[in-house]
Structure formats: C-alpha cells, structure tokens
Amino acid sequence: MVKSTTKAIPIIEFSSVSFSYGDRRIIKDVSISLPPKKITAIFGGSGTGKTTFLRLVGGQLNPSKGDVFFDGKSINRMKYSDLYSARRRMGMLFQFGALFTDLSVFDNVAFPLREHTNLPSRLIDDLVKMKLHAVGLRGAASLKTAELSGGMARRVALARAIALDPELIMYDEPFTGLDPIATSVIANLIQKLNSALGITSVLVTHDVEVSLKIVDHCIVMAGGEVIGQGSPEEIRKSHNPQIRQFIKGEIDGPVPLHYPSETYEVDLGIKHAG
C-alpha cells in the first residue's frame, strides 16, 4: 500500500474494494491509487460502475469489502463529522448536474459559500461572478435553472463544484451534451484548475479523444474490474485488445458489447447458422 508522501495532499486509494447492489456485484476487488495533483481519467463502458466508483470516494456508498482511503484515512470508517469535513475538501460534478431547481443560477453557485462561510454578501457576489466567469456563464447569473440548456446546466454545476476551491474534484461525464467549443472550454478549465491550483482531478468519461489530451493518468474499467492503467501514451500504445477496442471505439471486439448469442444475421434470419 503506497501512502502519500507529501502531507496535506489528498490521495484516493482503493484497497481491495468490492461493492454490490443487492446481489449484483458492481465493483469487484479493485485496488488502485490515484496520483495527487494529477488528472486521472476513468474509462469504461456504460454501466461498468464509474459513477459508483465516485460515490464510494464521496462516502455516499459504503464498500461491502475493503477500504476507500482519502488522504490516508478510510472514508467508510470515518465518524459522521469527519466524513463531512472530508467532503468539504471535495467537489463533485454530477452526471446530470443536480442543480437546485428552486434556486437561481447565482444562488446555486453561492450555496456552498453561504453554507460554509460567513463571508459578507459583497464578497460572495464577487466570488460567484468569478466562478461563473470561469465557465463562461457570468451573463446567466440571474436565470432560473429551468431556463438553462443541458450543457449550460453542466457548466453551472461545475462552477458550483469549484466554489469552495476543493482539493479534489470528481467530474462525472463532464463532456456529454456539450458542443465542441464548450467541450474545449471545460477541458481547458479542468486542466487549468489542476495546474494552477494543484487540485487532484478524477474524470469519468466516454470521450476518449478529448480526455487523452488533458489527463496524466488513465484507468480503464470493464465489468467492475480495472483492466489496465497508465499514462495516455501507454494507453494509446497498449497491446491489450480490450483497451485498444475501447480507445479506438470499435463496436465489437474482445470486450463483448453483446451478450453471447448467435450472430446478428442468423438471429434476423438473413443467414442460416452453419
């Protein structure tokens, strides 16, 4: 088990973590650690347990076996109050934004600031404007969340996630539903936040091309297991056919997209099994 050498830098470490919903095992005996102050991407097909992975880090789910360490302490064994102070150091961008629908864009971003600080409202005003500016939505501050497009909502959620300047940010699918420009804006932002502020970032995504350009480390998951990890270069050059299939976006390969069955043509009666 590798412990973080430099102090006060959060590091996530899974030590033989398993998790199941009822009888369905979603995460199977995963042991990995994420490098501090780096951007790590987690790749994997839909339903492989990537969101579950992030929820385990945030302590919203508890592993059925093993431990999730955050900054050297086990998240799942923490006292309630310790868990909450650990979460104050994390930011999470939810897959569907999860904005507060009864608050305006401004109030959404201001929410964590108002809950956790006693800053005067002038200062909160400025901070919120800065965060919104960073995601290119300063002009949308007074809009209601219902008036936002999906992509805008994602960016507002991102502004909210970085409001408290966390040490660790988890992005769940930050690029889905964004146009190419917004995608580059967000990708840029993730990179900037990471390098300028020394934030550790975890990126869960399907968008391999964009993310390979910005990340420092990749983890590829399939079926609840880690099937490979390394730098983007290593991943690109990987000979592991499963990884190659995922990176290149081949429809069917060693990672079976389809349940084992007769070939499609046979199933449709175009060809006869033979």
Place this chain on the structure above:
Amino acid sequence: MHRATVDLWVGVFVTVGFLGLLFLAFKVGSASNFSASDGYVVTAEFDNIGGLKVKAPVKSAGVVVGRVESIVFNNHSLRATVSMRIGKKFEFPKDSSVSVLTAGLLGEQYVGLDGGGDIDLLADGDKIVLTQSAMVLEKVIGQFLFNKASESGSNN
C-alpha cells in the same frame, strides 16, 4: 419571490393565526370569565346530585360564575361531595346555598348558587352547608303517580 414579500406574507399568516386563537379563547370560549387555576374552591354535600357532571357550570342569577371541579362519594356521610371552583371576581356571602338544577325540562344539570345575607364572604376551602339535591325525574313522576293513585283511591 423577494425576501421581503415572503416575510410580509408569513407575518400576515402568523398574525391571522393568532387572531384566530384569541377569537376562540375570548369570543367563543369562556377564558374571559375565569380559567381553571384562577379562583377559589368551595365544597358542598348533596344527598343526590342526579346527573351532575364534572365541568358543569355553577350559575348565580343565571350568570356562569364557576365550574364543578370534582365529584366524590363521601363514605362516612354517604353523600356526594361536590367541589366547585368559583371565579376570583365573584364574591358570595358565607351563608349562600347551592342546589342542583336542570336547564329546561330535560337539559343539562348545573349548580345554582343563591347568595345569603352574611357579611363574611366565602373563601377558598369553605364548605357550603345549605344544599338542595337534584330533582330526579323518575322520583317526581313516581310521586306524582302515587299521589294521583291515592287521590283516586280516597275518592272511591
């Protein structure tokens, strides 16, 4: 909605609510006359209280001046001891008398308090000696029939 608007409407709601409570307490209920802990308690013994119940009104000259607080059976005298709480602002002479009366022919029963002529006033813990029991309808009717019967008997 603006903070101030919300505050205003919450203020309106709470005010209306408390006005409702005050209305119930003073206009509808009898909180203005006396409350349960206010006033003094006097007792009286009756041979028969009929259907008198706890909380029945105590009236003097038709005005509610108190309520029956408890009714217990006295094992020694074999009579009913009734304690009544009389409102603080009502004063009665020591030699007042009480009787169990019925409102209307079949109405609820209450205690009637008739003032006497004494200079001293009733005080907490006093016992009223002059009592008149309830008129029990069956007895009255029974007596009436008996009288009639004996009347017609003597006529023949």
Place this chain on the structure above:
Amino acid sequence: MRANAFLKGFVAIGRITVDGVWKIGAGTKFILNVISRSRMTFQRPRLLIDEIFFTGTLSLIIIIVSGLFVGLVLGLQGYETLKRYGSAEAVGTLVALSLVRELGPVVAALLFASRAGSAMTAKIGIMKSTEQLSAMQMMAVDPYARVVTPMFWGGFFSMPLLAAIFSAMGIIGGYLITVVVIGVDGGAFWSQMQANVDFHGDILNGIYKSIVFGFAVNTISLFEGFDCVPTAEGVSRAVTRTVVTSALAILALDFVLTAFMFTGV
C-alpha cells in the same frame, strides 16, 4: 387451486405486515433523525420562515374558504334541526363545539395533508430523484438539517394556526348564516356559546389535537418523500401515499384522542 389462493392470501397479509412494521420502524428512526438535527433550523430563522411560508401561508386561502363554508353549512343544518325543539339559539354552541373539538382540527389537517403535505413529499422526492440531495451531501451540507428539518418545524408551527383559523372562520360562517341571514338573536348566539364552550376542555384540547395531527402529517409527508423510488413515477406514488396515509392517520388519531380527551373525566 383453493389452497393456492389461501396461500397467496397469507403471503399478501405477511407482506403487508412486514412492510407496515418496516415503515413504522424506519419512520420512527427517520423522525428522530430529523428532530435531532434541529439546531440549524433555529439558528437560521430564515429557513424556518421560508417553510412557514411554504406550508402555512400558501394553505391560508384554502383554509379560510373551506372553514367559512363548513361553518355556513353547520349553521344552516344546525338551525333547521334545533328549531324543531325550540332552541335555535343553541346553534352557536353547536357550531362552536363541532368546529373547535372535531371539525377544525380534523378538516384543517386533512386539507393541510393534501395541500402542504403532498407538496413536501413532492419537493423532497424530486430533490432526491434529481440527485439534489446527493449533491448537497457532497457539498458537506446535511440534507436533513438543511432541507427536511426546517420543513418539519415549519409545518409543525403552521398546523395549529391553520386549525384555529379554520375554526374561527367556521364560527364566523355560522354567525353569518344564522344571525345575519336567518335572524337568530345575536346576543343569545354568543352567550350560549360562551357558557358552553370551555377554554381548557374544548379549545385547548382542539389545539392539542391539531398539534398531534401536524406532527403525524409532517412525519408521513417527509418520510414518504425521502423514501420514494427516485423516478417520476416513484415520486407521484409517494405523493398519493402521503395523502392516503395522512388521512387515515388523522382519522385514527382523532378517534384515540377524542376517547382520551372528551369522555368521562
């Protein structure tokens, strides 16, 4: 065949029992959790005021209008009946006692459950299904303390006020129809009422009832919201369950409380 149907019946009974017991246990734990996190609500009156607005002020109109109509009907029916016995003046007593003891707390609570209770369930349910509660947790804000507990206390304070307003409006309605419209003597209306309505025995007991009902409706509404299946359909089912369960709870509790409060002291 027969045996099979019997077996199915037992299974159904068993399931209902298990579900019911689970709900009672989980609901109790839930409400203890909610109450134990009340500190933030009272440190930040803003939260409480917003919820009193949400549960109380927004229910004001329906309570006032319903109270008035119930009073009008009671006055009319009561007058028609009492007139035959020559005691039309007692209509004030009849209206006041019916409202203060029973109809005020019960009907106001039923209206509260369908107006505010269902809204609370929907709000919590939607926040859950759109991950707003999760997001709050990840921002290190306790969703119980920040969202659920203020709602609980807001409803808790609103309910007795709403019941009092309902009763007061009902009595005013009764007054309007019998005294102003029909012409019953106004003095007798009020004096008979005052002579027969006891502040402690009737009015306060009615208020205690509404406090108990408020507690029950709030617990049910918030628990159903928190416990719902996080989908659109799940939320809508939870709202339905809130209204049905609350109504049953109010009527059952009313029976129990009446038995304790108003019979043989």
